Amino acid sequence: MDYPTPSWVYEAVIYQIFPDRFAIGRGKLVYDKEKLYTKRGGTISEWGTTPIRTGDSRQSKTFYGGDLWGIAEKINYIHELGANCLYLTPIFTSPSNHKYDAIDYFSVDPQLGGNRALISLIKALKSHSMRLILDGVFNHMSNLSPLFKKAQRGSEFREFFNFYETHHRAWWGVQSLPEVNLEEVSVRKFISLVLTHYLKLGIDGWRLDCGQDLGQVNNAFVASVVKNFSIEKYVISELWTYPSGWNMVDGTMNYQFRELVISCLKGETTRAGSLLEKMYRDTPKIFGCWNMLDSHDTERLATTFPDRDLRKLAIVLQFTYPGVPVIFYGTEVGLDGGSDPECRATMIWDESKWDSELRNFYKQLIRIRKDEIALKVGEFVLINEHPIAFMRRTQNIQDTIIVVVNPGNEVNLVVPVPDHRILDRSKFVDLFTDEVFKVTSGTIKIPIQAKSFRIMKLKNETPGMYNQYKLVV
Numbered sequence: 484m485d486y487p488t489p490s491w492v493y494e495a496v497i498y499q500i501f502p503d504r505f506a507i508g509r510g511k512l513v514y515d516k517e518k519l520y521t522k523r524g525g526t527i528s529e530w531g532t533t534p535i536r537t538g539d540s541r542q543s544k545t546f547y548g549g550d551l552w553g554i555a556e557k558i559n560y561i562h563e564l565g566a567n568c569l570y571l572t573p574i575f576t577s578p579s580n581h582k583y584d585a586i587d588y589f590s591v592d593p594q595l596g597g598n599r600a601l602i603s604l605i606k607a608l609k610s611h612s613m614r615l616i617l618d619g620v621f622n623h624m625s626n627l628s629p630l631f632k633k634a635q636r637g638s639e640f641r642e643f644f645n646f647y648e649t650h651h652r653a654w655w656g657v658q659s660l661p662e663v664n665l666e667e668v669s670v671r672k673f674i675s676l677v678l679t680h681y682l683k684l685g686i687d688g689w690r691l692d693c694g695q696d697l698g699q700v701n702n703a704f705v706a707s708v709v710k711n712f713s714i715e716k717y718v719i720s721e722l723w724t725y726p727s728g729w730n731m732v733d734g735t736m737n738y739q740f741r742e743l744v745i746s747c748l749k750g751e752t753t754r755a756g757s758l759l760e761k762m763y764r765d766t767p768k769i770f771g772c773w774n775m776l777d778s779h780d781t782e783r784l785a786t787t788f789p790d791r792d793l794r795k796l797a798i799v800l801q802f803t804y805p806g807v808p809v810i811f812y813g814t815e816v817g818l819d820g821g822s823d824p825e826c827r828a829t830m831i832w833d834e835s836k837w838d839s840e841l842r843n844f845y846k847q848l849i850r851i852r853k854d855e856i857a858l859k860v861g862e863f864v865l866i867n868e869h870p871i872a873f874m875r876r877t878q879n880i881q882d883t884i885i886v887v888v889n890p891g892n893e894v895n896l897v898v899p900v901p902d903h904r905i906l907d908r909s910k911f912v913d914l915f916t917d918e919v920f921k922v923t924s925g926t927i928k929i930p931i932q933a934k935s936f937r938i939m940k941l942k943n944e945t946p947g948m949y950n951q952y953k954l955v956v
Contacts, residue, residue: 485730486706488771489688489715491614492733493859496849497809498566500554501779502595503580504829505812508552519594520546523578531831534824542824543579549829551591551600555607564842565849566810568614570690572779574601577625581779581827583618583692584625584660588677605685614687616717621674621705622693623654623662631661642667654696665701675708682709688717694735695722703731719773726772727765734771737806741775744800748793748890753869760865760873763805770860774806777814783826784811785819792934795844796888799936802848803875803886805863815845851914851938857882867898870931880904880955883941885911889931896929904955911939 507513513527520527525544528534536542551574561569573582576592591601608615624631634640644661645652654660663670678689691697691705697720706718722735729735739762747755763769776797777784788794801808812818813830817838820826831837852858861875861882870889876882883905887896900922909922915938920927931937943952 484703484707484710485767486710486714486733488733488768489717491687491715492717492771492807494853495568495614495807496566496852497568497570497616497773497807498561498564498812499570499572499778499809500812501549501572501581501827502551502554502574503547503549504827505549506553506557506830506832507548508550508554508556508596508600511548513546513548516548516594525578525580530829532829533820534827536824543581545824546580546594547829550594551596551604555600555604558607558611558613562611562613564810564815565846565853567612568616568687569608570616570809571618573618573620573692575620578627583620584623584627585620586625586628588624588673589680602684609685615685616688616690616719617681617686618692619678619689619705620692621663621677621701622665622696623660626659626661639669643670643673654693662696665697671704674705678705678708679712682712682716688719688733690736691718691720691732694720694729694732695724699729699731702729706732717771719771725765726762726769727767730768732768732771734768734773734807736775736778736809737772738775738781740772740801740804740806741777741781744776744797745787747871747888748788748796750890756865756868756871756873759804759871760863763863769805770807772806773809774801774804775809776801777811777826778809779811779827780823781826782822783818783820784814785817786821786826789819790934791838791841793890794841796890796934796936798845798848799886799888799938800871802852803858803873803884803938805861805875808849808852810845815842817841847915855882855884855914855940857884864901866901867896870894870896872896872898872929874900874902876902880952881941881943885927885929885937885939887929887931887937887939889933889935891933893933894931896931897926898929900925900927904952905941906951906955908951910942910944912942914938914940 525546528545574591575585576587576590577584591598630640634644652662709716709718718732720732723738726735726737743755746752820828857875861877864874866872872887875884911920
């Protein structure tokens with residue numbers, strides 16, 4: 484079934500957090516919590532040190548002490564930035580720091596503060612009119628799970644998994660991550676219980692891990708459970724593929740958007756604009772998809788683009804292309820890092836080490852997106868390929884926005900304004916610089932510096948009581 488996108492999603496700006504690396508709450512240090520980690524074979528590391536790539540399980544057993552208490556204490560920071568929704572990577576009890584290997588789906592890991600910390604966080608978020616999305620890992624679980632251990636002994640949980648003579652089916656063959664039998668009725672009942680348990684606690688949606696492994700049928704099953712609870716709850720699926728064809732959920736993590744943006748800004752393609760337009764046309768749920776630039780599974784944006792000007796262009800596209808912008812914690816202050824585990828470094832809380840100019844840039848973009856309805860729900864119309872220029876428009880012509888992103892040299896760009904409702908001598912105002920540009924016979928001339936951008940809005944400004952738009956529909 485194709486469900487409508489929850490109304491609040493169009494307004495959402497999501498802030499993604501890897502809980503062990505964001506903040507330690509209640510005035511503690513990681514050393515104060517050492518036993519919580521060592522009793523499961525983990526080690527601790529001091530806040531601010533770089534995660535070490537070991538190539539084995541040790542990197543998933545290194546803990547920095549972040550927890551849900553710490554996140555709750557930093558809500559004012561996130562709220563002041565302008566984000567209004569949190570997405571947390573998994574929080575259920577597990578042996579690893581990433582927790583994509585759950586032992587118990589009904590308990591928040593004590594390392595992260597336990598169930599009380601989650602309830603406290605939900606309450607704190609609601610007091611700020613903010614929402615929460617949890618990470619649902621239903622394709623596989625830890626081999627330390629009591630369910631799997633009972634299944635190995637031949638209990639009623641045997642049907643949860645697929646056993647062979649010498650091994651069991653596991654995610655990518657990793658035997659510590661047995662895959663569950665998603666076609667089994669008892670498994671579906673179990674997943675339903677997990678989903679509804681946390682929805683009843685007050686969360687606002689689920690991100691589905693390994694969406695491709697779940698397939699369309701099981702993505703649809705999860706969506707049906709969540710939507711039967713409330714049509715306003717949100718389901719997003721982790722898919723590293725073209726985002727069309729997954730209409731049973733509210734959207735996908737749009738990593739193809741990320742690849743197109745990177746390729747465009749690095750000069751690897753001159754067709755990014757037309758490909759973004761095709762994606763928009765092909766994807767009915769594009770407004771619910773996440774506009775990704777980095778995450779816990781990729782190198783950080785500051786590593787991809789050490790040049791801050793190019794980085795800003797990527798961020799402009801993230802906030803002006805149809806979809807939900809997602810900020811990976813720390814990206815807004817310049818936190819860098821390569822692929823996992825380096826991208827999962829600890830948040831910087833020493834403000835002297837922040838890129839404050841970049842953070843202010845994020846705040847300004849977030850304000851513009853919140854103020855401009857065309858950037859939230861408007862149609863996408865490509866008007867120039869290189870440099871990329873496009874319109875976002877609604878049925879109300881005076882909502883119209885034109886965005887230009889120029890990763891190349893300085894240029895005086897002349898582009899068509901392909902909307903018969905935009906009249907001659909109309910003006911567009913740059914929302915960052917207040918510069919004004921006039922429409923002449925359905926075209927507009929836009930001078931733009933190298934590695935820069937413009938976000939411009941139509942401004943109906945005419946003398947006296949005259950209004951040339953009075954009868955234009």
